Amino acid sequence: MNNTNKNESADTTRVQNLALSNELSEEKVQDFQAAFSLMDSQSKGYVCPNDIVRVAQAADMTFAENEAELLVGSADEDHSGGLDMREFISIMTTHVNxxxxxxxxxxxxxxxxxxxxxxxxxxxxxxxxxxxxxxxxxxxxxxxxxxxxxxxxxxxxxxxxxxxxxxx
Structure with a gap:
Protein backbone atom coordinates (compact mmCIF):
# COMPACT_ATOMS: atom_id res chain seq x y z
CA MET A 1 0.00 0.00 0.00
CA ASN A 2 1.48 3.40 -0.94
CA ASN A 3 1.60 6.37 1.45
CA THR A 4 -1.49 8.04 -0.06
CA ASN A 5 -3.59 4.92 0.43
CA LYS A 6 -2.21 4.47 3.97
CA ASN A 7 -3.13 8.06 4.85
CA GLU A 8 -6.61 7.69 3.34
CA SER A 9 -7.08 4.43 5.20
CA ALA A 10 -5.94 5.98 8.49
CA ASP A 11 -8.25 8.98 7.94
CA THR A 12 -11.21 6.71 7.17
CA THR A 13 -10.51 4.61 10.26
CA ARG A 14 -10.24 7.75 12.39
CA VAL A 15 -13.53 9.07 10.96
CA GLN A 16 -15.21 5.74 11.67
CA ASN A 17 -13.83 5.61 15.21
CA LEU A 18 -15.00 9.15 15.93
CA ALA A 19 -18.38 8.45 14.36
CA LEU A 20 -18.86 5.26 16.36
CA SER A 21 -17.70 6.72 19.65
CA ASN A 22 -20.04 9.70 19.41
CA GLU A 23 -22.86 8.01 17.48
CA LEU A 24 -22.42 10.51 14.65
CA SER A 25 -22.75 9.77 10.98
CA GLU A 26 -19.54 9.63 8.98
CA GLU A 27 -20.77 12.64 7.00
CA LYS A 28 -21.31 14.68 10.20
CA VAL A 29 -17.83 13.79 11.47
CA GLN A 30 -16.35 14.82 8.13
CA ASP A 31 -18.17 18.17 8.42
CA PHE A 32 -16.64 18.65 11.88
CA GLN A 33 -13.22 17.67 10.54
CA ALA A 34 -13.54 20.27 7.77
CA ALA A 35 -14.45 22.94 10.33
CA PHE A 36 -11.55 21.83 12.54
CA SER A 37 -9.13 21.99 9.60
CA LEU A 38 -10.31 25.50 8.79
CA MET A 39 -9.36 26.60 12.32
CA ASP A 40 -6.19 24.49 12.40
CA SER A 41 -4.69 26.34 9.45
CA GLN A 42 -1.12 25.37 10.43
CA SER A 43 -2.02 21.66 10.74
CA LYS A 44 -0.87 21.48 14.37
CA GLY A 45 -3.46 18.87 15.25
CA TYR A 46 -5.16 21.12 17.77
CA VAL A 47 -7.11 24.37 17.89
CA CYS A 48 -6.16 27.08 20.38
CA PRO A 49 -8.18 30.14 21.46
CA ASN A 50 -6.40 32.39 18.93
CA ASP A 51 -7.50 30.06 16.11
CA ILE A 52 -11.13 30.32 17.22
CA VAL A 53 -10.97 34.12 17.45
CA ARG A 54 -9.33 34.34 13.99
CA VAL A 55 -12.04 32.24 12.34
CA ALA A 56 -14.81 34.11 14.17
CA GLN A 57 -13.39 37.45 12.98
CA ALA A 58 -13.19 36.15 9.41
CA ALA A 59 -16.89 35.34 9.68
CA ASP A 60 -17.63 38.86 11.00
CA MET A 61 -18.42 37.48 14.44
CA THR A 62 -17.37 39.14 17.66
CA PHE A 63 -15.59 36.60 19.82
CA ALA A 64 -13.29 37.88 22.54
CA GLU A 65 -10.14 35.92 23.31
CA ASN A 66 -11.23 35.35 26.91
CA GLU A 67 -14.46 33.79 25.58
CA ALA A 68 -12.41 31.51 23.35
CA GLU A 69 -10.21 30.60 26.32
CA LEU A 70 -13.31 29.70 28.35
CA LEU A 71 -14.64 27.62 25.47
CA VAL A 72 -11.35 25.76 25.04
CA GLY A 73 -10.94 25.35 28.79
CA SER A 74 -14.39 23.81 29.10
CA ALA A 75 -13.55 20.99 26.69
CA ASP A 76 -9.77 20.63 27.04
CA GLU A 77 -9.81 17.27 28.84
CA ASP A 78 -6.04 16.71 28.62
CA HIS A 79 -5.24 20.29 29.72
CA SER A 80 -3.04 20.86 26.66
CA GLY A 81 -4.25 24.41 26.10
CA GLY A 82 -5.95 23.46 22.85
CA LEU A 83 -8.66 21.22 21.47
CA ASP A 84 -7.75 18.11 19.54
CA MET A 85 -10.24 16.65 17.07
CA ARG A 86 -12.01 14.47 19.65
CA GLU A 87 -12.37 17.37 22.10
CA PHE A 88 -13.57 19.65 19.30
CA ILE A 89 -16.25 17.17 18.22
CA SER A 90 -17.25 16.72 21.84
CA ILE A 91 -17.85 20.42 22.33
CA MET A 92 -19.63 20.73 18.99
CA THR A 93 -22.07 17.97 19.93
CA THR A 94 -22.74 19.03 23.52
CA HIS A 95 -26.33 20.07 23.97
CA VAL A 96 -27.03 22.74 26.54
CA ASN A 97 -30.22 22.30 28.49
Missing part, protein backbone atom coordinates in the same frame (compact mmCIF):
# COMPACT_ATOMS: atom_id res chain seq x y z
CA UNK A 98 -31.87 25.76 28.71
CA UNK A 99 -33.02 25.10 32.29
CA UNK A 100 -29.47 24.19 33.32
CA UNK A 101 -28.10 27.35 31.70
CA UNK A 102 -30.76 29.47 33.40
CA UNK A 103 -29.94 27.98 36.81
CA UNK A 104 -26.21 28.42 36.26
CA UNK A 105 -26.72 32.07 35.32
CA UNK A 106 -28.89 32.64 38.42
CA UNK A 107 -26.25 31.05 40.66
CA UNK A 108 -23.53 33.16 39.08
CA UNK A 109 -25.61 36.29 39.58
CA UNK A 110 -26.17 35.40 43.25
CA UNK A 111 -22.40 35.19 43.78
CA UNK A 112 -22.11 38.87 42.84
CA UNK A 113 -25.40 39.99 44.42
CA UNK A 114 -23.93 39.94 47.92
CA UNK A 115 -26.80 41.74 49.66
CA UNK A 116 -29.52 39.86 47.74
CA UNK A 117 -31.21 43.03 46.46
CA UNK A 118 -31.40 41.85 42.84
CA UNK A 119 -28.58 43.99 41.52
CA UNK A 120 -24.81 43.79 41.20
CA UNK A 121 -22.56 46.74 41.89
CA UNK A 122 -20.92 47.62 38.56
CA UNK A 123 -17.60 48.54 40.19
CA UNK A 124 -17.41 45.19 42.01
CA UNK A 125 -18.11 43.35 38.77
CA UNK A 126 -15.43 45.42 37.03
CA UNK A 127 -12.90 44.50 39.73
CA UNK A 128 -13.75 40.83 39.30
CA UNK A 129 -13.46 41.05 35.51
CA UNK A 130 -10.02 42.68 35.84
CA UNK A 131 -8.88 39.97 38.29
CA UNK A 132 -10.21 37.22 36.03
CA UNK A 133 -8.45 38.65 32.97
CA UNK A 134 -5.31 40.38 34.20
CA UNK A 135 -4.43 41.58 30.68
CA UNK A 136 -7.67 43.53 30.39
CA UNK A 137 -7.04 47.28 30.35
CA UNK A 138 -9.06 49.72 32.44
CA UNK A 139 -10.74 51.02 29.27
CA UNK A 140 -11.65 47.50 28.12
CA UNK A 141 -13.11 46.71 31.55
CA UNK A 142 -15.08 49.97 31.47
CA UNK A 143 -16.43 49.08 28.01
CA UNK A 144 -17.55 45.68 29.29
CA UNK A 145 -19.29 47.20 32.29
CA UNK A 146 -20.94 49.84 30.10
CA UNK A 147 -22.38 46.98 28.04
CA UNK A 148 -23.64 45.28 31.19
CA UNK A 149 -25.00 48.55 32.62
CA UNK A 150 -26.52 50.24 29.55
CA UNK A 151 -28.40 52.80 31.67
CA UNK A 152 -25.19 53.73 33.53
CA UNK A 153 -26.86 53.36 36.93
CA UNK A 154 -23.88 51.74 38.64
CA UNK A 155 -26.02 48.66 39.27
CA UNK A 156 -26.60 45.71 36.99
CA UNK A 157 -29.89 43.84 37.27
CA UNK A 158 -30.34 40.17 36.42
CA UNK A 159 -31.80 40.83 32.95
CA UNK A 160 -28.87 43.07 31.95
CA UNK A 161 -26.42 40.57 33.46
CA UNK A 162 -27.83 37.72 31.34
CA UNK A 163 -27.90 39.85 28.20
CA UNK A 164 -24.29 40.85 28.86
CA UNK A 165 -23.15 37.25 29.33
CA UNK A 166 -25.10 35.93 26.35
CA UNK A 167 -24.30 38.97 24.14
CA UNK A 168 -27.92 39.61 23.33
Missing amino acids: PQDLEEELRQTFRVFDKDGNGTINANELKRFVRLWDSELTEDEANDMINQADPDNTGSINYKDFVEFLLHK
